Amino acid sequence: xxxxxxxxxxxxxxxxxxxxxxxxxxxxxxxxxxxxxxxxxxxxxxxxxxxxxxxxxxxxxxxxxxxxxxxxxxxxxxxxxxxxxxxxxxxxxxxxxxxxxxxxxxxxxxxxxxxxxxxxxxxxxxxxxxxxxxxxxxxxxxxxxxxxxxxxxxxxxxxxxxxxxxxxxxxxxxxxxxxxxxxxxxxxxxxxxxxxxxxxxxxxxxxx
Numbered sequence: 143x144x145x146x147x148x149x150x151x152x153x154x155x156x157x158x159x160x161x162x163x164x165x166x167x168x169x170x171x172x173x174x175x176x177x178x179x180x181x182x183x184x185x186x187x188x189x190x191x192x193x194x195x196x197x198x199x200x201x202x203x204x205x206x207x208x209x210x211x212x213x214x215x216x217x218x219x220x221x222x223x224x225x226x227x228x229x230x231x232x233x234x235x236x237x238x239x240x241x242x243x244x245x246x247x248x249x250x251x252x253x254x255x256x257x258x259x260x261x262x263x264x265x266x267x268x269x270x271x272x273x274x275x276x277x278x279x280x281x282x283x284x285x286x287x288x289x290x291x292x293x294x295x296x297x298x299x300x301x302x303x304x305x306x307x308x309x310x311x312x313x314x315x316x317x318x319x320x321x322x323x324x325x326x327x328x329x330x331x332x333x334x335x336x337x338x339x340x341x342x343x344x345x346x347x348x349x350x
Contacts, residue, residue, distance in 0.1 A: 143193070144169040152177040159184030159209045160220050166190030166227070173197045181241075181272070184209025184220045191229030191254070198225065198235045203249075205241035205270055223251040231257035240266045240281075242273065242306070248283035248319070249306060256294035261302065266317075268305040268341060278306035280314060284333055285321025293323045297333035307342025315344040322348075 147169055154177065157163035163179060163186070166172065170193035179187045181204045188198065203224045211219040223246040227233065233256065240249045249266050252259055266281040281304035285293040304317040317340040324332045335349065343349065 143167060145171050145193075147172045149174045150176050153180070154178070154187070155180040157182050157185045157187070159211075162186040162189035164188045166192050166196070166230075168193050168230075171195040173199070174201060175199045177201045179203045179224075182206045182222075184211065184222070186222055186226055187224050189223070189226045189228075191227065192231075192233065194231050196227070196230060196233045198233075198238060200237045202239045203241055205272060206243040206246065207273065208244045219245050222246040224249045226251040226253075227256065227259075228254040229256060233259045235259075235261045236263050238264045240264065242267060242270050242276065242278040244273070244276065247286075248280040249278060250282045252282070252284045252294050252297065253286040254289065254294070255292045256297070258296040259294060260298045260300070262298070262300045264302045266302065266304040266306050268307065277308035279308045279310040280319050281306040281317045283314075283319045285323055287321055287323075290321065290323035290326075293321050293327065293331075294333075295331050299333060299335045299338060301337050303339040305341045307340070307344075313345065314348040315342060316340075316346070316348050317342050319348040 206222040211217040307317040
């Protein structure tokens with residue numbers, strides 16, 4: 143629960159399995175900028191909830207890949223997202239480059255009681271030679287279908303290039319997936335999605 147924290151021009155590598163490189167811990171006024179996150183096996187790059195004020199700007203995120211897990215090892219594979227934010231307000235995610243993920247909800251996963259989130263001017267890659275033939279399933283997921291009571295509010299997704307999109311276990315096959323809970327919310331509560339380049343929209347019901 144720190145305040146006024148800056149992580150700048152840093153390099154993260156070898157983050158441990160089942161753990162994030164950066165755990166937000168409900169801190170406030172956090173800025174993560176100009177940093178590089180290298181390949182991550184079994185972990186997330188940034189995860190947690192914040193108080194108020196989070197800026198993730200101008201970073202390069204590598205790939206969140208499956209670690210040493212699976213039936214042959216007897217270890218359950220960790221749910222991974224490059225960024226997962228589960229609460230807080232006044233959040234900006236801008237001008238980042240995102241690599242692929244293998245098991246998880248999205249490259250950027252926003253869920254829970256979030257308020258005022260802007261995701262803009264980012265590039266989401268779909269593939270990487272390190273995993274031939276694999277396509278990142280979803281670029282951005284907003285809301286958890288299992289927690290329809292508190293979907294994020296005040297979300298703006300603008301000016302992103304989202305090349306990811308592949309058949310996904312939740313039934314979505316789109317670059318962006320929004321929780322169906324928004325259908326029961328007034329228009330002003332629903333995310334604004336504008337001026338993005340989207341590679342895939344095979345299941346538009348997950349967006350509109």
